[in-house]
Amino acid sequence: DIQMTQSPSSLSASVGDRVTITCQASQGISSFLNWYQQKPGKAPNLLIYDASNLETGVPSRFSGSGYGTVFTFTISSLQPEDFATYYCQQYDDIPITFGQGTRLEIK
Amino acid sequence: QVHLVQSGGEVKKPGASVKVSCKASGYTFSSYGISWVRQAPGQGLEWMAWISVYNGNTKSAQNVQGRVTMTTDTSTTTAYLELRSLTSDDTAVYYCARAGIASAGTGLRYWGQGTLVTVSP
Numbered sequence: 671d672i673q674m675t676q677s678p679s680s681l682s683a684s685v686g687d688r689v690t691i692t693c694q695a696s697q698g699i700s701s702f703l704n705w706y707q708q709k710p711g712k713a714p715n716l717l718i719y720d721a722s723n724l725e726t727g728v729p730s731r732f733s734g735s736g737y738g739t740v741f742t743f744t745i746s747s748l749q750p751e752d753f754a755t756y757y758c759q760q761y762d763d764i765p766i767t768f769g770q771g772t773r774l775e776i777k
Numbered sequence: 778q779v780h781l782v783q784s785g786g787e788v789k790k791p792g793a794s795v796k797v798s799c800k801a802s803g804y805t806f807s808s809y810g811i812s813w814v815r816q817a818p819g820q821g822l823e824w825m826a827w828i829s830v831y832n833g834n835t836k837s838a839q840n841v842q843g844r845v846t847m848t849t850d851t852s853t854t855t856a857y858l859e860l861r862s863l864t865s866d867d868t869a870v871y872y873c874a875r876a877g878i879a880s881a882g883t884g885l886r887y888w889g890q891g892t893l894v895t896v897s898p
Binding site: 702704706708713714715716719720725757759760761764765766767768769770771 | 812814821822823824827836837838839872874880881882883884885886888889890891
């Protein structure tokens with residue numbers, strides 16, 4: 671199985687901050703990497719697909735980059751509604767695997 | 778617009794089976810697949826299985842292989858997940874998500890609201 675190691679596991683930040691989350695795959699996955707946001711009690715919401723493509727309707731403060739084994743997800747200026755948990759997900763191989771999540775909290 | 782509506786919560790005893798439904802609307806059902814993802818209380822996301830509605834191909838995670846059956850009904854545009862021999866480790870919220878026709882994880886853009894399955898003696 672491809673292991674997805676996400677860091678940090680939690681993060682405290684303030685409104686307006688720039689935050690970056692990293693996801694490392696245990697083997698190369700090309701660009702087969704998605705990023706999701708999940709709020710308590712809700713289904714995940716796709717933000718970035720294929721490593722760097724912004725999903726329709728998602729604000730441009732969200733971005734993603736990377737290829738192969740190392741990927742980053744950035745929020746350029748945190749807004750109050752961005753405090754949530756974020757997951758990376760690879761789909762290069764079965765089983766599909768998610769990172770363990772990054773909980774983004776208000777400082 | 779695309780909607781996936783899941784069946785209601787279930788409480789089951791260890792060793793029993795559960796069947797969760799996922800009714801799709803707003804798109805051509807047979808042109809996509811359905812992935813099933815679960816989330817144990819307070820835990821992260823775990824992909825379980827995928828079915829191509831188009832041709833019935835399936836893939837599943839090793840830890841549920843042999844216990845999981847996925848089916849689809851194109852007449853009612855509904856997908857089903859059946860999980861057998863339940864243990865307490867299967868207690869989780871189960872989500873369906875629209876997936877690719879040939880790929881289990883291609884941009885899971887649309888999700889059901891989740892179905893809580895509780896396994897308790």
